[in-house]
Amino acid sequence: MGRIVVVTSGKGGTGKSTVSAGLAYALSRMGKRILLMDGDAGLRSLDLMLGIGSNTVYDMADIFAGRCEPIKAVYASPVAPNVFVIPAPMSLERLCSPQDMRRLARGLKRYYDVVIVDCPAGVGRGFETAVAAAEQALVVSTPDMVCARDARILSGILAEKDLPARLIINRLRPRKIMDGSMPDIDQIIDESALQLLGVIPDDEMVAVANANGRPLPPDCYAATCFSNIARRFNGEVVPLARLEKMY
Ligand SMILES: Nc1ncnc2c1ncn2[C@@H]1O[C@H](COP(=O)(O)OP(=O)(O)OP(=O)(O)O)[C@@H](O)[C@H]1O
Numbered sequence: 001m002g003r004i005v006v007v008t009s010g011k012g013g014t015g016k017s018t019v020s021a022g023l024a025y026a027l028s029r030m031g032k033r034i035l036l037m038d039g040d041a042g043l044r045s046l047d048l049m050l051g052i053g054s055n056t057v058y059d060m061a062d063i064f065a066g067r068c069e070p071i072k073a074v075y076a077s078p079v080a081p082n083v084f085v086i087p088a089p090m091s092l093e094r095l096c097s098p099q100d101m102r103r104l105a106r107g108l109k110r111y112y113d114v115v116i117v118d119c120p121a122g123v124g125r126g127f128e129t130a131v132a133a134a135e136q137a138l139v140v141s142t143p144d145m146v147c148a149r150d151a152r153i154l155s156g157i158l159a160e161k162d163l164p165a166r167l168i169i170n171r172l173r174p175r176k177i178m179d180g181s182m183p184d185i186d187q188i189i190d191e192s193a194l195q196l197l198g199v200i201p202d203d204e205m206v207a208v209a210n211a212n213g214r215p216l217p218p219d220c221y222a223a224t225c226f227s228n229i230a231r232r233f234n235g236e237v238v239p240l241a242r243l244e245k246m247y
């Protein structure tokens, strides 16, 4: 029976979809079977990031409306074995309800090791739907105090829902931390009031991989960071690399 994890953030554009895809790729390399559910109705992105393209026929709203069997809206990634995606509806009007999401995700989780729900930005209705089925949350923050404070507010909302949450710091710039021009990892952890699961560097290879719908080359440093996050997610103890080794 799989686990359902939601990837979320207080602020938009922190890298939720990037983390959802990167974690899915890393877990699949560990032999896990992953379902990604794109919860960002109207602004979906995982289909492109996973190399599936935009010529899909069915999406999540079609399942809820009874227009197709759930399996018809599950697309296998052509670039990673054992990674599957349910695209979000293209239109915001077709936003799914929290009850729909709970029923679907809980029904599907028996077929996967991990179900990852990619949350839309903010804490509105799309957020409520995306978190509805989750058993745990990953909160993505960039390494700035505004984003970390939003992560803290979000962590309070998740705590009210009894959802255990861990922090991922994305777009870390080790050189900027070392020269004192950006807050360090501990400051972000303190401000967010969340336990750290891992960090991902700001790396143009990440942006290029996203843009081309491909996984990162496995030997690059960002891929190692995703792999470390996936291992910690699975309960392994993996130490954080020293800052000077991160570039
Ligand atoms: N570690 C990184 N290094 C470089 N670029 C990154 C990194 N993480 C994300 N990006 C880029 O930042 C942009 C936003 O990322 P992404 O779409 O994953 O954010 P998001 O939180 O899902 O956004 P939204 O709130 O709109 O759903 C994308 O162009 C992505 O390629």
Ligand SMILES: [Mg+2]
Residues within 6 Å of the ligand: 016, 017, 018, 040, 045, 118, 119, 120
């Ligand atoms: Mg996104």
